[in-house]
Amino acid sequence: MQEALEAEFDTVAAWTERAVAELGSDHAIPAACRGSGRPADLAWLADGLELHDGDRFLDAGSGLGGPTAWLATEYSWRWRGPVVLAEPMVHAAAASVRLFGRPALAAWTEELPLRDDCVDAAWALGVLDTVPDKRAVLTELHRVLRPGARLGLLVLVARGERAAEMESNSFPTDVDLHRDLAATGFRVHDRIEAAALPDAPPEWTRRAEAVDEVVARDHADDPRWQQAEDQTRLLGGLLDSRDVVIVLLRCSAE
Ligand SMILES: C[S@@+](CC[C@H](N)C(=O)[O-])C[C@H]1O[C@@H](n2cnc3c(N)ncnc32)[C@H](O)[C@@H]1O
Incomplete structure (x- = not known):
């Protein structure tokens, strides 16, 4: 499982960063929203975060940092504040710093190096379904969020038997x-x-696909590319058959 996680999220993250450098920075946000975010999903979650100027924001399991870069750009009219990205895959965390210039911690969400109640809003996108012990992740998020703070979640949930076919994930x-x-x-x-939300705009999809094509051009003969590709294809099939469904949740820490 660890190996699959690294192939999918760490190695591909490093390759993606190089592809963005070749194609241009306007490709960075679509390419760096891995497994989550189309703009409509991010906007629905962002509207539930109730962000106010100065609020401290945490992106847990931030990957390449695309969603938070989207948030900081699209919500700059209503919110500016300190941001922390926490991502356990070190190449992904480091690449997010270089791509978007925001601080990132190499940390598992089960053990965040943050003090109690120090976060005003957070999201975790596509993370819960990759961890076996969801309560450990949620407990730690609850510890760092101040009482009443908002949490946005994007979770891939199991709706059919075939969800068990993807051994690298444990869909709740x-x-x-x-x-x-x-x-x-x-x-x-x-x-x-x-x-239920709109698809990504064509230009967003085109940029994300252009980055994928450069990564494939340069790495398709690498077994780790094949492994990541197999994961993507398997997940795509499960989403098409609705054995797995993407659910967005607006929550608050009580
Ligand atoms: C599908 S990706 C989503 C990345 C990012 N949130 C996004 O939406 O673009 C899942 C991310 O969760 C991270 N992850 C896996 N287990 C984790 C854990 N225990 N704590 C925090 N992040 C974790 C992976 O390294 C990966 O970057």
């Missing part, structure tokens, strides 16, 4: 996800399936 059921959130002190204010 809807019921388990809500139990885990309640047990760790979170209230869910709203939820929506990402499928």
